[in-house]
Amino acid sequence: MKGFLSMVWRELKLLRKEKTIMFAILIQMFIASFSSIILLGIMVYYDPGSIGQNATASINVGVLGDKNSQFITYLQERRHHVYNFDDADKAEAAFKAGKLDAIVYIPPEEKGAVNMKLVLPDMDAQATLVLMLLKEPMERYENYLRDKQGVIVRYQDIKGKPFSTYEFLYTIIIPILMFFPAFIAGSMVIDSISEEIENKTLDTLLSAPVSINWVTGAKIIASVVVGALQCVLWVVLLGFNGFTIQNVGMILLLSMTVTGIVAMIALMVSLVFRDRERSQFIYSLVILVMFTMAYFVSPSPFALVARLATGDPFVGALNLIVYLAALVALAAVTPVITRKLTTS
Amino acid sequence: MRLRARFGGKMVAAVVILLAAAAIVSFLVYQQGMVLAKDFYMIGVSSNAPRLDDQRFRVIQVDQSVAGNALRARKIDVYLTGQTIFYRDDDRSQYATGAVKTYLKTGELQRVAGEYPLNQAFPLRVEVNYLKAPAKAIGTASVVTVADIMGSAHGAGTSGGQPGALQSDSTDSQGQSLPAGQTITDESDASVRDQLAGLSSLRSMPEFKAEFASNKEVIVPSLMSPPIPLAQVLLAFAYILPIFFISIFFTSGFIEEKLGRKINILLSTPVTPMQIIIGKMLPYLGYSLLIVIGITLVLRGNLLMALAMFVPVILFIFAIYLGVALQYRTFKDQTFFSLLAVTCITGYLVFPAMFVGINDLSYVSPLTLAVQMYRGIDITPFQYMLSTVPMLLVFVLALTVGSRVFHEEYLLSFKPIQIKVRDAIYFAMDKHHLAVSAAIFSLLFIPVVFMIELGIITMAFNLPKVLALAVVIFLCVIIEEIFKSLTVAVGIEHGLIKKWHQVVLLAVVSAAFFFIGEKLLLFMSLKVISESIFTAAVFASNALWLPLAVHSACTLVVCLTTYRLGMKSYPLALLGGSLLHGIYNMYLIGAFR
Numbered sequence: 001m002k003g004f005l006s007m008v009w010r011e012l013k014l015l016r017k018e019k020t021i022m023f024a025i026l027i028q029m030f031i032a033s034f035s036s037i038i039l040l041g042i043m044v045y046y047d048p049g050s051i052g053q054n055a056t057a058s059i060n061v062g063v064l065g066d067k068n069s070q071f072i073t074y075l076q077e078r079r080h081h082v083y084n085f086d087d088a089d090k091a092e093a094a095f096k097a098g099k100l101d102a103i104v105y106i107p108p109e110e111k112g113a114v115n116m117k118l119v120l121p122d123m124d125a126q127a128t129l130v131l132m133l134l135k136e137p138m139e140r141y142e143n144y145l146r147d148k149q150g151v152i153v154r155y156q157d158i159k160g161k162p163f164s165t166y167e168f169l170y171t172i173i174i175p176i177l178m179f180f181p182a183f184i185a186g187s188m189v190i191d192s193i194s195e196e197i198e199n200k201t202l203d204t205l206l207s208a209p210v211s212i213n214w215v216t217g218a219k220i221i222a223s224v225v226v227g228a229l230q231c232v233l234w235v236v237l238l239g240f241n242g243f244t245i246q247n248v249g250m251i252l253l254l255s256m257t258v259t260g261i262v263a264m265i266a267l268m269v270s271l272v273f274r275d276r277e278r279s280q281f282i283y284s285l286v287i288l289v290m291f292t293m294a295y296f297v298s299p300s301p302f303a304l305v306a307r308l309a310t311g312d313p314f315v316g317a318l319n320l321i322v323y324l325a326a327l328v329a330l331a332a333v334t335p336v337i338t339r340k341l342t343t344s
Numbered sequence: 345m346r347l348r349a350r351f352g353g354k355m356v357a358a359v360v361i362l363l364a365a366a367a368i369v370s371f372l373v374y375q376q377g378m379v380l381a382k383d384f385y386m387i388g389v390s391s392n393a394p395r396l397d398d399q400r401f402r403v404i405q406v407d408q409s410v411a412g413n414a415l416r417a418r419k420i421d422v423y424l425t426g427q428t429i430f431y432r433d434d435d436r437s438q439y440a441t442g443a444v445k446t447y448l449k450t451g452e453l454q455r456v457a458g459e460y461p462l463n464q465a466f467p468l469r470v471e472v473n474y475l476k477a478p479a480k481a482i483g484t485a486s487v488v489t490v491a492d493i494m495g496s497a498h499g500a501g502t503s504g505g506q507p508g509a510l511q512s513d514s515t516d517s518q519g520q521s522l523p524a525g526q527t528i529t530d531e532s533d534a535s536v537r538d539q540l541a542g543l544s545s546l547r548s549m550p551e552f553k554a555e556f557a558s559n560k561e562v563i564v565p566s567l568m569s570p571p572i573p574l575a576q577v578l579l580a581f582a583y584i585l586p587i588f589f590i591s592i593f594f595t596s597g598f599i600e601e602k603l604g605r606k607i608n609i610l611l612s613t614p615v616t617p618m619q620i621i622i623g624k625m626l627p628y629l630g631y632s633l634l635i636v637i638g639i640t641l642v643l644r645g646n647l648l649m650a651l652a653m654f655v656p657v658i659l660f661i662f663a664i665y666l667g668v669a670l671q672y673r674t675f676k677d678q679t680f681f682s683l684l685a686v687t688c689i690t691g692y693l694v695f696p697a698m699f700v701g702i703n704d705l706s707y708v709s710p711l712t713l714a715v716q717m718y719r720g721i722d723i724t725p726f727q728y729m730l731s732t733v734p735m736l737l738v739f740v741l742a743l744t745v746g747s748r749v750f751h752e753e754y755l756l757s758f759k760p761i762q763i764k765v766r767d768a769i770y771f772a773m774d775k776h777h778l779a780v781s782a783a784i785f786s787l788l789f790i791p792v793v794f795m796i797e798l799g800i801i802t803m804a805f806n807l808p809k810v811l812a813l814a815v816v817i818f819l820c821v822i823i824e825e826i827f828k829s830l831t832v833a834v835g836i837e838h839g840l841i842k843k844w845h846q847v848v849l850l851a852v853v854s855a856a857f858f859f860i861g862e863k864l865l866l867f868m869s870l871k872v873i874s875e876s877i878f879t880a881a882v883f884a885s886n887a888l889w890l891p892l893a894v895h896s897a898c899t900l901v902v903c904l905t906t907y908r909l910g911m912k913s914y915p916l917a918l919l920g921g922s923l924l925h926g927i928y929n930m931y932l933i934g935a936f937r
Contacts, residue, residue: 095475113463113533115471122474131472131568138470138565145467151460155448158429160441167400167443171384277596285362303382310436313418314386314402
């Protein structure tokens with residue numbers, strides 16, 4: 001056992017010299033240090049509506065027309081600055097001088113539809129932002145108008161929080177972060193094995209008194225350790241950015257289990273195809289299929305991480321058993337297959 | 345040929361099986377509807393609650409009498425009845441409430457649309473108008489005025505543009521101008537119906553919209569959905585990714601030949617290194633071109649424009665990968681360097697493009713142009729040049745250096761990267777005309793520096809403004825000093841420069857040409873990038889002689905220190921020169937005033 005541990009240690013030391021993994025961790029640190037800002041940037045793509053929800057910015061709105069409109073109250077409640085104008089030309093001058101972000105013409109309330117007019121700056125992004133910031137007051141005004149005509153839209157006055165950032169973070173970002181180390185680990189195993197094959201050191205190892213499974217086992221354990229370290233690093237870094245993750249222990253266990261499974265598959269792929277380039281290619285495909293197939297497991301690994309991380313009381317250690325069982329089963333057959341592949 | 349050799353026999357079978365499996369699985373997932381957050385929220389519902397047909401929600405019937413307890417015991421995140429939603433005040437419950445509310449809103453709008461006449465269900469219509477923005481309305485006075493816009497709303501009787509037309513108009517809008525008002529309502533009714541149709545397909549993939557709302561478009565607040573820019577960036581990605589793959593094959597082909605020493609045979613033939621490099625590159629360049637053409641045709645873009653944008657990108661990516669191939673001997677090294685290259689290139693191309701329309705810095709990346717092309721926005725020649733010329737120059741630099749270092753001694757030596765880079769410069773130098781070499785290198789380094797600096801600027805947007813400014817100034821200064829003094833330092837290291845007056849001359853030449861080239865680039869880029877404090881800080885200058893003197897002085901400090909103390913002290917020398925340069929730049933932007 002002591003010999004095995006020293007082999008694991010040797011693999012880890014080799015990895016430390018490996019620039020690739022060090023670089024990956026460096027990128028990871030860099031991304032994590034900005035994660036809250038980057039998240040905001042990505043959110044614009046995931047759900048553009050979140051711009052208006054998350055932005056607390058207030059804008060300057062020039063108002064023409066009905067000065068007693070309920071809409072003005074809604075604008076002010078959203079902390080936008082309202083400036084009344086009697087004269088369209090004066091409003092335009094203020095707009096052109098950059099003092100206004102938008103001009104609204106509010107027609108008097110009447111039966112039927114109200115046709116409001118909105119003037120926005122002729123700039124793609126700015127117009128979008130202004131419109132998103134006006135969305136909430138406009139919707140409130142719309143509901144107010146509906147109310148007046150006896151049309152009731154239910155569930156409107158309920159607060160709740162804008163959920164898209166939350167969902168995005170916990171169901172996409174965190175699962176990706178927790179499983180990405182697994183993907184890297186498999187890739188590392190392939191690199192390491194195919195290098196041994198290329199340099200003919202594997203043959204030397206085969207003739208040595210240690211079993212081949214000790215060698216490959218050490219590689220797999222080393223990759224799992226590195227993967228786990230990466231996950232811990234992520235959790236800590238996300239914590240610095242104010243994103244708390246619950247059930248860290250179970251998530252870590254799940255991540256390590258998956259890393260172990262992936263690393264063993266990578267090992268077999270590299271032993272079958274031997275050359276690095278082909279192994280990596282096949283490995284990527286296998287992983288792609290595997291992770292897509294995992295979607296049909298309920299809860300899927302992604303959903304499981306998401307629900308564990310948010311502290312869902314309905315998932316727990318029991319859900320991990322499936323994956324642990326898979327790991328154990330694979331760990332039982334891998335040595336046999338490895339020996340067969342290396343002796344032939 | 346190479347591809348076939350690589351992917352023969354067992355490989356083909358495996359690939360086919362795996363691809364088939366991937367296709368089947370994806371199809372099944374697609375049929376189920378891909379929801380990553382399956383059963384993410386626990387929703388308790390009463391018997392009269394509306395149906396929640398969304399995989400994110402795990403719905404359980406809870407009787408009203410025990411619902412409060414279930415909610416408090418965190419068995420459910422929210423409790424939904426026919427009228428309202430009950431929730432706790434912790435985050436999870438609040439987010440769940442938000443999700444349920446948003447989901448229900450769609451259903452409510454559909455219900456309201458079905459039960460009431462359209463002008464009661466959607467009583468507010470907002471006509472969006474665009475007016476030339478404040479800062480940019482310099483030369484072209486806009487013909488349309490606010491009075492016009494407002495006037496046209498009720499514009500039957502009164503002619504637009506008359507001050508006061510608004511008031512009189514709105515007062516009698518119920519009177520004479522009724523027919524006009526009628527047609528407008530009809531028109532906006534039609535657009536409400538259009539937007540309602542979009543509502544029913546809300547949960548499916550968001551539609552690609554080139555613009556948020558076009559001029560004069562009528563929107564309904566509760567039906568309004570913003571555009572998704574992701575589609576465009578994805579489009580751009582569709583181009584870059586395949587090129588990456590091809591260039592990786594190019595690199596590994598190269599390295600394989602290096603390992604197999606086939607290169608030695610090639611080198612002994614009368615073919616020039618430049619011919620070997622281009623010859624090796626051409627087939628892969630061809631594949632990349634085919635891909636760009638194919639993707640453009642599939643996406644129905646403008647083929648000529650796409651080629652004009654992506655050929656520089658292809659050349660740039662190949663230039664970087666040529667560097668990878670020349671520098672490294674083993675596959676492990678290649679993995680590292682390829683990863684580094686992919687990260688840097690992707691960052692450089694994609695990150696700025698995410699800010700299309702938000703910040704002018706996005707024009708650094710040709711992807712921005714591609715996004716604009718698909719949006720149908722015109723591209724100015726300066727925008728085009730700003731994003732492509734640096735890439736082309738990097739390609740020229742890579743080819744020049746590549747062909748000069750293309751001999752056994754360099755290709756097969758095994759040294760750390762910084763020495764390899766220095767060696768490359770040494771081999772590429774013209775040993776008899778050092779001043780000319782210094783000048784040319786300075787000019788060729790500019791795009792490299794420019795790209796690194798723009799990368800730094802883009803990244804620095806993440807930091808608080810004051811800190812970002814300091815980081816940008818000092819990092820950029822260090823980068824500039826490195827590239828200004830590198831040629832001279834390499835000359836000193838290899839004993840090409842022996843006397844101190846040579847050091848002075850070369851340092852001044854190097855700094856001067858760098859400065860001239862930089863000013864040219866600045867002139868070009870100012871046409872595109874406006875009013876960015878960061879660019880001002882990096883390229884700041886008013887008079888021409890003072891900055892030239894400072895540039896030269898800084899380079900002199902670096903070079904002379906290196907000359908006196910040797911290459912080992914180069915980092916120290918660099919720090920000294922950078923400090924001087926940094927203080928000068930701080931002075932320029934008025935940090936000491």
